[in-house]
Amino acid sequence: MRKVNTKNFKKTLSKFSTGITVICVKKNNSIYGKTVNSFNSLSLKPPMVLFSLGNYSSTIKHFSKTRFLSINVLSSKQKELSDNFASSEPKLENIKFIEGKNKTVIIPNCIANLECELTDKIKKGDHIIFICKILELESNDKLKPLVYFNSKYF
Ligand SMILES: Cc1cc2nc3c(=O)[nH]c(=O)nc-3n(C[C@H](O)[C@H](O)[C@H](O)COP(=O)(O)O)c2cc1C
8 A cells, every 4th residue: 555645546436437418507597517427416305416516616616605606417428528528618508408396407317317406515635524404307218328537438
Protein backbone atom coordinates (compact mmCIF):
# COMPACT_ATOMS: atom_id res chain seq x y z
CA MET A 1 0.00 0.00 0.00
CA ARG A 2 1.12 3.59 -0.76
CA LYS A 3 0.61 6.94 0.90
CA VAL A 4 -2.24 8.86 -0.75
CA ASN A 5 -1.77 11.91 -2.96
CA THR A 6 -4.12 13.59 -5.47
CA LYS A 7 -2.63 11.73 -8.45
CA ASN A 8 -2.82 8.20 -7.04
CA PHE A 9 -6.21 8.93 -5.40
CA LYS A 10 -7.70 9.93 -8.79
CA LYS A 11 -6.07 6.95 -10.53
CA THR A 12 -7.27 4.46 -7.92
CA LEU A 13 -10.84 5.80 -7.92
CA SER A 14 -10.87 5.64 -11.74
CA LYS A 15 -10.78 1.83 -11.38
CA PHE A 16 -14.31 1.97 -9.96
CA SER A 17 -16.72 1.71 -12.93
CA THR A 18 -19.74 3.97 -12.86
CA GLY A 19 -22.64 5.02 -15.01
CA ILE A 20 -22.88 8.67 -15.99
CA THR A 21 -25.65 11.13 -15.19
CA VAL A 22 -26.41 14.69 -16.17
CA ILE A 23 -27.98 16.68 -13.35
CA CYS A 24 -30.26 19.47 -14.64
CA VAL A 25 -31.84 22.45 -12.94
CA LYS A 26 -34.04 25.18 -14.38
CA LYS A 27 -33.86 28.62 -12.84
CA ASN A 28 -35.49 31.81 -14.16
CA ASN A 29 -35.94 30.12 -17.55
CA SER A 30 -32.23 29.23 -17.77
CA ILE A 31 -31.17 25.58 -17.81
CA TYR A 32 -27.98 24.36 -16.10
CA GLY A 33 -26.62 20.84 -16.53
CA LYS A 34 -23.60 19.03 -15.18
CA THR A 35 -22.04 15.63 -15.92
CA VAL A 36 -21.84 13.67 -12.68
CA ASN A 37 -20.76 10.13 -11.85
CA SER A 38 -20.86 10.44 -8.06
CA PHE A 39 -24.54 9.42 -8.20
CA ASN A 40 -25.72 6.60 -5.95
CA SER A 41 -28.82 5.21 -4.30
CA LEU A 42 -29.22 6.13 -0.63
CA SER A 43 -32.54 4.93 0.79
CA LEU A 44 -35.38 2.64 -0.29
CA LYS A 45 -38.04 3.92 2.14
CA PRO A 46 -38.30 6.78 1.43
CA PRO A 47 -36.65 6.54 -2.01
CA MET A 48 -33.59 8.77 -1.92
CA VAL A 49 -30.40 9.23 -3.91
CA LEU A 50 -27.24 11.29 -3.53
CA PHE A 51 -24.46 12.81 -5.60
CA SER A 52 -21.67 15.27 -4.89
CA LEU A 53 -20.50 18.43 -6.64
CA GLY A 54 -17.21 20.27 -6.28
CA ASN A 55 -17.75 23.51 -4.37
CA TYR A 56 -15.16 25.16 -6.66
CA SER A 57 -17.46 24.76 -9.67
CA SER A 58 -18.46 27.96 -11.48
CA THR A 59 -22.13 26.85 -11.45
CA ILE A 60 -22.43 25.36 -7.95
CA LYS A 61 -24.78 28.15 -6.82
CA HIS A 62 -27.44 27.17 -9.36
CA PHE A 63 -27.48 23.59 -8.07
CA SER A 64 -27.28 24.36 -4.37
CA LYS A 65 -30.11 26.94 -4.45
CA THR A 66 -32.64 24.86 -6.36
CA ARG A 67 -35.54 22.90 -4.82
CA PHE A 68 -36.14 20.54 -7.74
CA LEU A 69 -33.73 18.90 -10.16
CA SER A 70 -33.60 16.04 -12.65
CA ILE A 71 -31.06 13.23 -12.79
CA ASN A 72 -30.65 11.85 -16.29
CA VAL A 73 -28.80 8.53 -16.60
CA LEU A 74 -27.04 8.47 -19.97
CA SER A 75 -27.27 5.64 -22.50
CA SER A 76 -24.33 4.30 -24.52
CA LYS A 77 -25.46 6.59 -27.38
CA GLN A 78 -25.08 9.79 -25.33
CA LYS A 79 -21.31 10.20 -24.96
CA GLU A 80 -21.50 13.64 -26.60
CA LEU A 81 -23.96 14.79 -23.94
CA SER A 82 -21.53 13.70 -21.23
CA ASP A 83 -18.69 15.70 -22.83
CA ASN A 84 -21.01 18.65 -23.42
CA PHE A 85 -22.17 18.89 -19.81
CA ALA A 86 -18.64 18.40 -18.48
CA SER A 87 -17.58 21.59 -20.28
CA SER A 88 -17.75 25.01 -18.64
CA GLU A 89 -20.19 26.32 -21.29
CA PRO A 90 -22.48 23.46 -22.36
CA LYS A 91 -24.45 23.93 -25.59
CA LEU A 92 -28.20 23.61 -25.05
CA GLU A 93 -29.64 24.60 -28.44
CA ASN A 94 -29.93 21.09 -29.90
CA ILE A 95 -31.33 19.38 -26.81
CA LYS A 96 -35.11 18.94 -26.82
CA PHE A 97 -35.65 19.08 -23.05
CA ILE A 98 -38.96 17.68 -21.80
CA GLU A 99 -40.77 19.65 -19.08
CA GLY A 100 -41.08 17.59 -15.89
CA LYS A 101 -44.02 17.79 -13.49
CA ASN A 102 -42.03 19.54 -10.77
CA LYS A 103 -40.43 22.53 -12.53
CA THR A 104 -37.67 20.31 -13.85
CA VAL A 105 -36.32 19.66 -17.33
CA ILE A 106 -35.68 16.11 -18.50
CA ILE A 107 -33.18 14.99 -21.16
CA PRO A 108 -34.90 12.68 -23.68
CA ASN A 109 -33.70 9.22 -24.77
CA CYS A 110 -31.85 8.44 -21.54
CA ILE A 111 -31.67 4.96 -20.02
CA ALA A 112 -33.34 6.40 -16.90
CA ASN A 113 -34.65 9.75 -15.61
CA LEU A 114 -35.46 10.81 -12.08
CA GLU A 115 -37.25 13.93 -10.90
CA CYS A 116 -36.10 14.86 -7.43
CA GLU A 117 -36.56 17.28 -4.60
CA LEU A 118 -33.33 18.42 -2.98
CA THR A 119 -33.75 17.80 0.76
CA ASP A 120 -30.26 18.11 2.29
CA LYS A 121 -26.78 19.41 1.48
CA ILE A 122 -23.71 18.36 3.43
CA LYS A 123 -20.34 20.10 2.96
CA LYS A 124 -17.43 17.65 3.12
CA GLY A 125 -13.89 18.39 1.98
CA ASP A 126 -14.03 20.33 -1.30
CA HIS A 127 -17.42 18.87 -2.28
CA ILE A 128 -21.08 19.24 -1.30
CA ILE A 129 -23.16 16.06 -0.98
CA PHE A 130 -26.66 16.56 -2.39
CA ILE A 131 -29.38 14.34 -0.94
CA CYS A 132 -32.59 14.09 -2.94
CA LYS A 133 -36.03 12.56 -2.54
CA ILE A 134 -37.34 10.93 -5.73
CA LEU A 135 -40.68 12.30 -6.95
CA GLU A 136 -41.09 10.67 -10.38
CA LEU A 137 -39.00 8.27 -12.42
CA GLU A 138 -38.81 6.21 -15.61
CA SER A 139 -36.41 3.75 -17.22
CA ASN A 140 -35.85 2.16 -20.62
CA ASP A 141 -35.06 -1.59 -20.83
CA LYS A 142 -33.99 -1.41 -24.48
CA LEU A 143 -31.00 0.91 -24.05
CA LYS A 144 -27.50 0.12 -22.75
CA PRO A 145 -25.74 2.36 -20.19
CA LEU A 146 -22.83 4.71 -20.83
CA VAL A 147 -20.07 3.39 -18.56
CA TYR A 148 -17.05 5.31 -17.25
CA PHE A 149 -13.94 3.36 -16.24
CA ASN A 150 -10.26 4.33 -16.09
CA SER A 151 -11.21 7.87 -17.32
CA LYS A 152 -12.67 6.41 -20.54
CA TYR A 153 -16.16 5.70 -21.85
CA PHE A 154 -17.31 2.15 -22.56
C1 LIG B 1 -17.47 11.31 -16.43
C2 LIG B 1 -17.47 12.55 -15.59
C3 LIG B 1 -17.98 12.53 -14.31
C4 LIG B 1 -17.99 13.67 -13.50
N1 LIG B 1 -18.51 13.61 -12.24
C5 LIG B 1 -18.52 14.71 -11.45
C6 LIG B 1 -19.08 14.66 -10.15
O1 LIG B 1 -19.56 13.63 -9.69
N2 LIG B 1 -19.07 15.80 -9.41
C7 LIG B 1 -18.53 16.98 -9.89
O2 LIG B 1 -18.54 17.98 -9.17
N3 LIG B 1 -17.99 17.05 -11.13
C8 LIG B 1 -17.99 15.96 -11.92
N4 LIG B 1 -17.46 16.01 -13.17
C9 LIG B 1 -16.93 17.32 -13.65
C10 LIG B 1 -18.06 18.27 -14.12
O3 LIG B 1 -18.85 17.65 -15.10
C11 LIG B 1 -17.46 19.57 -14.69
O4 LIG B 1 -16.51 19.26 -15.66
C12 LIG B 1 -16.82 20.41 -13.61
O5 LIG B 1 -17.83 20.77 -12.66
C13 LIG B 1 -16.13 21.69 -14.11
O6 LIG B 1 -17.01 22.56 -14.73
P1 LIG B 1 -17.56 23.93 -14.05
O7 LIG B 1 -16.47 24.56 -13.26
O8 LIG B 1 -18.00 24.77 -15.20
O9 LIG B 1 -18.71 23.51 -13.18
C14 LIG B 1 -17.45 14.89 -14.00
C15 LIG B 1 -16.95 14.92 -15.30
C16 LIG B 1 -16.95 13.78 -16.09
C17 LIG B 1 -16.41 13.84 -17.50
